Amino acid sequence: MEEGSVRLLVAGPRSRDSKIGIFVTLTILLPLLAPISVASAELQVNVEDFGILSQLDEALDNRVNMIGDSTVSSSANSALEQLRLEERVTDSGDPLGRVNENLNNLQIVNTTPPEAVHPTPYTMVLNPEQHPPEWANNIWGTLLTADNFVIWTHFKTDTGEEYDHYEEVDFAESALISGGLIGLLTGTNPLLHQISIDDDNTEEIEVGFTVDPSESNGWGTEGNPPTTLWVEPTIEFTVKALDEQATVWDHIEYLEVSLMKQFAYSINPLGEGESYVWVIDSRFTMMPEDFSLEVGLERFWFDISSATTSFILALTGFITGPIDETGVSIASVASPYAIHVDNAGQTNCPNDYIAATMHNAPSNEHRCTVGVGFGYVHFDAPANAGEKQAVELAYIDLGIHPVVESVILPSVIDLVLRSDDVLTTSFGVTGEGGLDTVEYFADERTDLHLHFHENRSNQVSAPGEPYGNITDSLGWLRGMPSGELPQNHIQRIFRMLGSESAPELPGQMPERLSMILAIKNFSKDTTPNNADSTLPVDPTNPPNTLIIIFATESVSEIEYTSWFQRSGAIDDHRRLHISAQDLPTGMVLQGSFQLGSSAPADAAVNSQSDPISSLLDATILNLVDVFIDVGNIVNSIPEAIVNIVGGDGGGTGTGGEIILDFYTSIAADRQLMALGMAHIELGSSSHPTTTGPHIIMAKDKGLDFVNGREGMVEPLVPVAVSIEHSGLKSIQIIDDSAADQQLISLRTLGADPLRFIYLEHDSGSLTTDTFQTVGISNQPASLDLIMSQDNITWNSDSGLSEILYAGASGPQQQVILIEQFPQNFSMETGSSVSWEGETAIGSITIQMGNATDMKTMDGDHFMFWQNVDDNEASLSARISGIQAVQYSEPAIEGASGKDGMPAVKLLSEGGENLGLLLRDETDWDDPTKGINGEILISPLPSNLEISIPPSNGENQLSMPNLSTESGLAGVGFFLAGFSDVGRGVNDLLSGFATSLTGDGSGTESFSAGVELNTSAPFTLIADLRQGNMTLDEP
DSSP: OTTTSOOOOOOOSSBOOOOTTHHHHHHHHHHHHGGGGOSSSSOOOOOSTTHHHHHHHHHHHHHHHHHOOHHHHHHHHHHHHHHHHTOEEOOTTSGGGGTTGGGTTOEEEOOOOOOOOOOHHHHHHHOGGGSOTTOOOBHHHHHHHTTEEEEEEEEEETTSOEEEEEEEEEGGGSHHHHTHHHHHHHOOOOEEEEEOSSSSSOOOEEEEEEEEOTTTTOEEEETTTTOEEEEOOEEEEEEEESOTTOGGGGGEEEEEEEEEEEEEOOSSTTSBOOEEEEEEEEEESSOOSSEEEEEEEEEEEEEOTTOOHHHHHHHHTSOOSSOOOTTOEEEEEEEEEEEEEEOGGGOBOOTTOOHHHHTTSOGGGOSSOEEEEEEEEEEOOOSBTTBOOEEEEEEEEEEEEOOTTOOBOOSEEEEEEEEOSBOSSSTTOBOOSOEEEEEEEESSOEEEEEEEEEEOTTOBSSTTSOBOOEEEEEEEEEEEOOSOOOHHHHHHHHHHTTOSSTTTSOSOOOSOOSEEEEEEEGGGOOSOOOOOTTSSSOTTSOOSEEEEEEESSOOOEEEEEEEEEGGGOTTSEEEEEEEEESOOSEEEEEESSOOOOOSOOOOOOOOSSSHHHHHHHHHHHHHHHHHHHHHHHHHHHHHHHHHHHHOOSSSSSSSOEEEEEEESOSSTTOOBOOOOEEEEEEESSOEEEOSSSEEEEEEETTOSSEEETTEEEOOSOSEEEEEEEESEEEEEEEEETTTTEEEEEEEEOOOOOEEEEEEEEOTTSOOOSEEEEEEESSOOSEEEEEEESSEEEEEESSOEEEEEEEEEETTEEEEEEEEEEOSEEEEEESSSEEEEEEEEEEEEEEEEEOOSSOEEOSSSEEEEEEEGGGTEEEEEEEEEEEEEEEEEOOSSTTOSSGGGSOEEEEEEOOOSOEEEEEEEOOOOSSTTOOEEEEEEEESOOSEEEEEOOOOTTSSOOOOOBOOGGGHHHHHHHHHHTOTTHHHHHHHHHHHHHHOTTSSSSSOOOOOOEEEEOOSSOOEEEEEEEESSOOOOOO
């Protein structure tokens, strides 16, 4: 019997404490229970064993005598015969024929990390066969060549010829280094080195490298006598064509110019130690007329407490000439890091660039490109002579391209990375460590291609700690904004971040911004903030975490993918993919979740031959690490958004909140602004996705554990998520524990359909026999859903034309179709349950079961069929015009009769006939079992109240819980109504279809009552038969 019953199919991603689903259950049960004992306005039946049959027979005899007309009997039989003819097998036009509709157009997406494709300089550094022979391996080599640089160029002509050129440059003998740290502070000439790119003995370009503090505040000392020296340096890398008229530039396909410097150190002077190689890389598809990359540091501290007397005297100007700089070491580095790309000489694309056909080419094949990158490789001490293992690899690579239909590149791009880990007010003053920003400016709109890579999988941070991870992230930011935000907007942004002025603001307030991304962890904010209620977030009443984006113009498109491998194990991975179009010019994401800066980048690079080398080496390493850290934080933002939609399982529902708003600006008169489209995928194995508005949560049946570096571990993403939405303006999910209230608020452009899908699938395929889906025909533009302990209020600006719920688990299938769902309703969810809509629901249709041939009828009906011999059952029901439903607990718990029975009320528009069919085709050994019959109510009363048998702890109506834990996805399954209807109806109907007493096997009492209140007449015709037995005459 258990296998053949209609039962709950598969539990979706939600809890189970509320009685919300009782709404659907009651609308189905009411018409079924009403006619069981309709002999008068109220009838109660009490039986022992099967005495109920004789009383029912007597009641029916009384009914015949009351009617007493053969014409009426003939008419009744004719009506029931017509009802029997309406029984049919379901077809494609029925709701059950749409069970797979919400699964249409699914595709499987592979999450396995591909093999990383590194820029050429890093490939050379990682491949021992391509190492220049001069690169040092031990301290003796370091003393000889640590201050040497390698310039590498790769030139390709438009006819296919390629030229590689390596050149070692002894910077130690140049003006850049020869003056040492004192020379840096007092001024020095830059190094300029001329190189031939096509091996014709004619130098075509000049590569320059400069360290200059004069562009900022210079330098100073602290202490008396001085113990700390601070410098605010700018490091500049330049590439310039020597002869702009040279014919070589008429045939350029692309030119790559890289500057590489290595340094090494060892505890044992006679042995080989660890070493680093850092890289600055540039690429051009046109002549580099005058290109420069500047990296400015807010402040660099040197510890000079152990410096020689001559060095201290040189600082004061008392002595000149060669200075002994031993004893000088790096003490600290403070952000912001300012990156300035001066591209004034290369703003025009090559003449053969055709925007209409070449714009969408891959970045490394794009015909109009200026590229820049920097990074480092960290080598461990060699295990065997001359062989070193790379224990760290990290780099950032940026491609600058024209926007669609344009042939112009920006002449200037500024990028500032700001963190308040270390403040610039004085040496040793640490910041709050809660602020990270990425600040961007350009004078022309541009497409940017980003590639971040970090591999620390060959080292551990400390003994006993796990190995580091691998992160590879790349993608497009198309249509990046240009121009400047108003200065008062910039001030409002930093006021909202609680960093309006020093010392909380590291560095100076930016003078020009086209776009800013900021992450603030207010849980680390220990200083008072300025109140401003006109801001999206008042910093005097902040959330735990605040993430903002503001820009002068909308970013046209984002295509971004990031792979993360825990401890470097390829099977233990996570893939994040983001695709977005027409981003709003303002975004504010806030909530109780924790998100923020990681530990400051470590710049322990002090065992150098001179402080200038230390400064250069630490600058590149710190800059790369800060970029990577910010990139990791940015990667975690979509995961926070996924928690909004899919539910975080704990961060909300426990007094938490997540709020996402899109704005036109940060001005006091800002307006909500709609997101064009956003698509997010997050998973640890191949999982389904689709196009169009949707929320998919998918469980890979083979993903209980994955093969990690230290053995089998739980996956990083146990349930994959795919989300797409268009027109979103705002979403708020708030659990107010003080008010004992939960809120889900949604603002969109509205009208679009939306699919919610939960499924369990075979590994690597879309094959599934266990799923739940909800399809909403049209989203409201405004929705406020308020939930308290015993009340739910739904307010929206429009009704829903259709809600289609479908589910399956093996052979079991169920579909609920709700048509014309009202825009507003309220629901009580205490000991008594009620639901009342502002307008009536058009209709509710339920079809469910596991039968080979599922049964149904047309019009308003209820039909239950079962064959326990074959373990098959089928249920079909439809009722229209439901206005309100109420369920009340017994007046006296445990009492006999009506006082001990729960009461149910149904208020509907009425006027429609309701047909009920019960079919039991089981070949029962017990002749008392099995109910077959037909009931016709014409029309269904608009006001119906019924007393139903108590469950005695059985057949409880278990309903899904709607809470913020399920996020926006919970709303979808709430609208489904309620998929627990399968389990709620199952035992009651299956037992009833077996025997009027419930199971026909005990001696329990059975009671039922009905009270009909209607102002219009109705007709009730019933023919019910139980079992197959002969009854003795009374």
